[in-house]
Amino acid sequence: MSPSMASPGQKSLPINVSVRKRTEAPRWPSKPAKKYRSMTDIMARSKYAVIGSEDYSDVHCEECGNGDRENELLLCDKCDRGFHMSCLRPIVVRVPIGSWLCSKCSGQGRVKSFSQTKIIDFFRIQKCTDTGGEYSRKRRRRTGSIVLQKKRRRLLPFTPTEDPSQRLKQMRSLATALTALGMEFSDELTYFHGMAPRSANRSNFENGGMQVLSKEDVETIEQCRVMCKRGECPPLIVVFDSCEGYTVEADGPIKDMTFITEYTGDVDYIKNRESDDCDSLMTLLLATDPSDSLVICPDKRGNIARFISGINNHTVEGKKKQNVKCVRYSVNGECRVLLVATRDIAKGERLYYDYNGYEHEYPTHHFV
Numbered sequence: 001m002s003p004s005m006a007s008p009g010q011k012s013l014p015i016n017v018s019v020r021k022r023t024e025a026p027r028w029p030s031k032p033a034k035k036y037r038s039m040t041d042i043m044a045r046s047k048y049a050v051i052g053s054e055d056y057s058d059v060h061c062e063e064c065g066n067g068d069r070e071n072e073l074l075l076c077d078k079c080d081r082g083f084h085m086s087c088l089r090p091i092v093v094r095v096p097i098g099s100w101l102c103s104k105c106s107g108q109g110r111v112k113s114f115s116q117t118k119i120i121d122f123f124r125i126q127k128c129t130d131t132g133g134e135y136s137r138k139r140r141r142r143t144g145s146i147v148l149q150k151k152r153r154r155l156l157p158f159t160p161t162e163d164p165s166q167r168l169k170q171m172r173s174l175a176t177a178l179t180a181l182g183m184e185f186s187d188e189l190t191y192f193h194g195m196a197p198r199s200a201n202r203s204n205f206e207n208g209g210m211q212v213l214s215k216e217d218v219e220t221i222e223q224c225r226v227m228c229k230r231g232e233c234p235p236l237i238v239v240f241d242s243c244e245g246y247t248v249e250a251d252g253p254i255k256d257m258t259f260i261t262e263y264t265g266d267v268d269y270i271k272n273r274e275s276d277d278c279d280s281l282m283t284l285l286l287a288t289d290p291s292d293s294l295v296i297c298p299d300k301r302g303n304i305a306r307f308i309s310g311i312n313n314h315t316v317e318g319k320k321k322q323n324v325k326c327v328r329y330s331v332n333g334e335c336r337v338l339l340v341a342t343r344d345i346a347k348g349e350r351l352y353y354d355y356n357g358y359e360h361e362y363p364t365h366h367f368v
Contacts, residue, residue, distance in 0.1 A: 062102075063087035078105040089242045097275060114172045122175045123185055125231040155217045155340060156258045157224050160232035161251060167231065170251055173238040174304050177246045186264050186301035187228060189284075189336075195268040196294050203330035205287040213329040213336075221331070221338070224259055234260060236351070238307050246307045247350055254345040260324060263305040263337035265298030273297060280306055284328070285335045296337065305339055310355035324353040 059075065059082040060067035066084075067073075073082045074092065077099045085092040114122065161167050178185055191198045203210045213221075224234075235252030254260070263282050270293040273281060278299045285294040298306040312318030325342045328335060339353065 061087055074100055076100065076102040076105055078102075089245075091243060114175045116168055119168060119171050119175060120231070123171060123231070124229075126229045152214075153257055154214070155220045155338075156255055157220050157227070158234040158254065158258050158260065159252070160227060161235045166251070167233060170233055170235070170237045171231070174233075174236075174307075177238045177240075177307055178302070180246075181306075182300075183298070183306070184301045185303060187225070187262070187303050188264055189296065190264070190266050190301050192266060195266060195272070198267075198334075200269075200292065201267060201285060201294060201334050203285075203333055203335050205285060205289075205292055206330075206335070207286050207288045210328060210330045210335065213331050213338075217329075218331060220259060221262070234304075235347075236260075236304055238304065244309050247309045248304060248307050250345045250347055250349050250351065252347050254341050256341055256343050258341040260308075260339040260341060260351070261303060261305050263296055263298075263326070263339060265296040265302045265306070266300060267294055268297050269293065270295050282326075282337055284337060294335070308339065308351045308353060311352045313354055321350075321352040322354055323349065324351050326353050 058067065059073060059080075061073065061084045062081050063083060064087050067082075069084060072085045074085060074088075074095070075082050078101055081102060083102060085095070119125075161170065175185070189201070191201075203212075227233075235250060235254065236248050237251040238246055239249055241247050265280075265282070267284060269291070271291055273295055276297070276299075278297060280298050280302075282296040282298070283293075284296050285292070287293045308324065311322050323341060323343055323345050324339050327338050327340060329338060330336075345351070
């Protein structure tokens with residue numbers, strides 16, 4: 001049959017159109033399929049592990065010798081010894097997140113002493129020749145008529161210790177405590193990438209509003225800040241207590257309503273710190289939108305406020321110890337946390353304030 005001819009029932013194709021035949025990919029030699037053993041066969045042939053020494057039912061506290069209150073027993077991840085949180089020194093208030101090591105396994109050595117030069121570098125003390133002070137108060141002339149009104153209590157600046165060698169001792173104690181916890185000194189709020197930006201710290205976001213610090217009190221805060229930069233710190237010293245850990249004592253008399261210090265550290269959103277085991281988080285902003293609320297985190301940076309102890313507000317004796325209050329103010333539109341003396345504090349007296357000043361969520365029943 002010629003190409004141009006077609007049998008009945010068949011369609012004729014154009015002469016110039018070529019018909020392509022579908023081809024197949026080249027076949028490679030296939031590998032033999034792997035044979036897997038069934039789980040039943042594996043379990044039947046495997047050896048059983050005998051767990052005898054890892055049984056924690058007989059764990060007891062190395063301090064008191066009792067094995068009761070299992071929910072408060074902490075096991076060292078290195079030596080597997082048990083400790084009650086209330087038996088540890090200092091006392092552990094919350095169950096740590098992640099691994100935990102006892103004092104013998106942590107290997108924390110003693111911090112070497114700080115020389116005068118190292119103290120100046122640690123606190124970044126600036127030399128100042130102005131003896132009069134930038135914020136020396138001037139007597140104002142009274143204008144207008146005299147009006148009887150309730151006198152508002154103003155903040156008082158702290159009075160630094162006159163002896164320079166004693167001031168070095170005070171700063172040395174703080175530097176030793178900060179270094180022991182792996183912290184850096186910071187006397188102001190710090191903002192870092194990945195945390196809350198400074199623009200989030202606005203006092204007008206506070207639910208219900210925030211009290212504004214007066215102009216006179218702002219000048220007092222700035223006066224104290226200038227003194228600290230000159231190395232004239234408040235008369236406080238950090239000591240180590242076997243029960244409370246690092247705590248703060250007055251190294252000189254402190255009058256009622258004296259500004260002690262500002263609570264400083266990294267600023268972050270509360271939602272980012274819900275699982276944080278830091279025992280020193282401080283509320284900075286309680287916003288109308290809970291996702292905008294802020295806390296101060298003094299785990300990497302902070303000042304002496306990090307070591308002021310809290311009271312046990314479940315007992316009458318604990319409440320009597322309080323001699324400092326924690327107050328949140330609006331300063332130039334930003335939220336700040338200030339620690340102020342609530343009564344006259346004598347030399348040698350330890351400083352205490354209520355951790356639950358705004359929320360009653362912090363467990364203080366273990367505090368001594």
